[in-house]
Amino acid sequence: MDLGRTLRMVMAPPHRAGLPFIAGGVVVAILGGLLLTRWLFWLGLAFTLFCLYFFRDPERFPPARRGAVLAPADGKVVSVAPAVPPAELGLGEQPRWRVATFLSVLDVHVNRMPADGTVTRIAYRHGKFVNAALDKASEDNERNALALRLPDGRDMAVVQIAGLIARRILCHVREGERVTGGERFGIIRFGSRTDLYLPEGVQPLVVEGQTMIGGETVIALLEDAPASRPAPAAPPGSPFSPA
Missing domain, CATH: 1.20.5 (Single alpha-helices involved in coiled-coils or other helix-helix interfaces)
Structure with missing residues (x-):
């Protein structure tokens, strides 16, 4: 930079x-x-x-790349693994790739849409405030989940997760609203985490430890992954493995 x-x-x-x-x-x-x-x-x-x-809110410039799935937040990738989307979104129980980004208090905390589409579901759930860098934060912490229907009919999800000192999740979009990749949709105050669940069959291009720039970093490419490609299986012993 x-x-x-x-x-x-x-x-x-x-x-x-x-x-x-x-x-x-x-x-x-x-x-x-x-x-x-x-x-x-x-x-x-x-x-x-x-x-x-x-609270700084810099302008971001999404890459002009067709089918690009953009990072929904600044921060460090702490997990790239198969997981089931939050049940409250109704996206099924099939594991899909999840990219989890941890935001420290030094990162920009404005959240951005990963792709063009329509918000089909927004679900807020109360929970704990454990360290957002831990994997269990996705399940235990207070969160606000959004389901996004892409123009081709596939779905993805973005989840705003409160952290150890975060106490307020703000979301500015509504169900049924059409959105554009890279546009702002909310903010989380004082340290948090943002999880992105890719459409079934889409492979992530990022790895753990990589630094994300919300609205600019390309996490995956949609056109390289037809919906018919099998979704990843949850690893043995994972809480997402079939019973």
């Missing part, structure tokens, strides 16, 4: 979800200045700067 792009990302305007937090930090800093309370001023200033950085 070149210096110019890095500066544009760091100095990007904040997402609207961060405005109340930024305003609160400014008020605290002003009060600290008026009351000549140095520690309060610096606390308010530090919090304001942190929120400006955390």
Whole structure:
């Protein structure tokens, strides 16, 4: 990443979800200045700067590549493995490839659509707040799941998962809404995870440890994977293996 792009990302305007937090930090800093309370001023200033950085919302430019499935979030890939989509989405019990991306507090937390399509289902589920980097976070943590119907009739899913210190998942799209790959659809506050369940038969192009750029990194290619290709089997001993 070149210096110019890095500066544009760091100095990007904040997402609207961060405005109340930024305003609160400014008020605290002003009060600290008026009351000549140095520690309060610096606390308010530090919090304001942190929120400006955390809630930054840079523009992204999806690649002009037909059939590209894009990363739904910035962060580090912590798992690439077969898994069953959340039951509340009604996408069946057949395992499909899941790419899980962990977002640290230093990553951009705005979520983006992985492909063009129609949102057919949105399901929110309460849960725990364990470390989002752990594999069990996909099952145990509080989450908001979206099912996306592609133009060719296949389905994929995106799941916003709260993390250890995340306490709010925001989703700005509705069921029945048509969306475009790379467009913003929500944000998760303060450390989280985003899981992407690929259509059946689609193979991921990324590996664990790889860094994702939401709305730009290509995770898979749809045209290279006909729907008739067998889905991956869950590994022996996996909670997703048939009983």
